[in-house]
Amino acid sequence: MQSTAVARPTVPARPRRSADAATADGHAPRGRQDGPLKAALQDDITVRHLDIAESVARSFAATGPEAADIRQVAYLGLIKAVQRFDPARGIPFASFAVPTISGEIKRYLRDSCWVVRPPREVQDLRTEIARTGPALAQRYGREATARELGLELGRPEHKVLEAQACSTSLRPVSLDAPMEGRTWADTLASETGGLERSDDMISLRGAVNELHGSEKELLYRRYFMEQTQQCIGDELGMSQMQVSRSLSRILVKLQKRLLGAPAGNGQAPRSGTA
Structure with a gap:
């Protein structure tokens, strides 16, 4: 969402009703009579309660690149609150506006901000x-x-x-962002000689062979068959969260065994079991 300065948000103009909307007795409908007045009142209420929108926006992000965007969404939520508010219910406007604005910000954060959306x-x-x-x-x-x-x-x-x-x-970090005198791109894996790759594969095979059968099956389904965690869970009678945690434990176990393996020995020591 583009950050733009808004000094005085206004309620969108209402479309004019046609002449055919007149009532049967010849009088103009009530909407035509109080439409401009209602719009003016809503504009005035909106401007007088901008501080509420800004306060709610600060509770989500006081600083940072997303703060200006969230403030704009808060203004939009305030306008919606003004348009939907019904004084006949006897509820103070602030009590109605705060949850409306918060809901609008939460929807924006949930649906529009994540590059990779978590649960x-x-x-x-x-x-x-x-x-x-x-x-x-x-x-x-x-x-x-x-x-x-x-x-x-x-x-x-x-x-x-x-x-x-x-x-x-x-907000993923750019690959060109500096990190200890170099960029993140410099830390990415690069092509290596076939001999080095062979050594890695031998070490990895030895570590995988020491896993239990159920652990091997999870690795095979996830990284060779490329099944989703939910699909694996459905087939094995597990929840998606159980599959995720099991895979994490397996990967940590492999990492520990590989890091603890002596140089030139493809067999990882059993003492490194997590």
């Missing part, structure tokens, strides 16, 4: 962390750890870490 639960937890983190930082005088955030929000620590890590899916 809804992870997105919501990331938003909770963004709101809770500053308060905990003031309380402790430092940035809160994942464990402290988890205790505050009543969530497991590994869930907090997953939500924090998903930020890279929202």
Whole structure:
């Protein structure tokens, strides 16, 4: 979404009704009489409550490249709140506007911002962390750890870490971004000689051969048959989350065995089992 400065958002103009809309008794319908007045009142209410929209927007992103975009979406949510507000219900306008604006921002963040969209639960937890983190930082005088955030929000620590890590899916780092005197592109794998690749394959084969049969099957289905985690879970009687966690454990186990294997020996030591 393009960031543009909005000094005074206005309610979109209502289309004029045709002359055929007159009532049978010859009087103009009520909508024609109070339409301009209603539009003017809505414009006035919108302008007088811009601070509400800005306050809600700051609760989602006070700074950063997405802050201006979120503020624009908050203005749009305010306009929708003004148009939908019914004073006959006896609800204060602010009480109606805040959830309307928040909902509009959440939909925008969920549907339009992610380059790689994580599960809804992870997105919501990331938003909770963004709101809770500053308060905990003031309380402790430092940035809160994942464990402290988890205790505050009543969530497991590994869930907090997953939500924090998903930020890279929202705004991926450019491959040209500098990192310790070089770029991320410099860290990508490059073509190597066939001999080095053969050594790697021998080491990997030895590590894979030490896995259990069920672990080998998961690897085969996911990385050779290229089945989705949901498809694997349906066929093996597992949930998608169970498949994801199992694959993560297997990959960590392989990594530990490969890193712990002596040079020139394709067999990874069993002591490296995770």
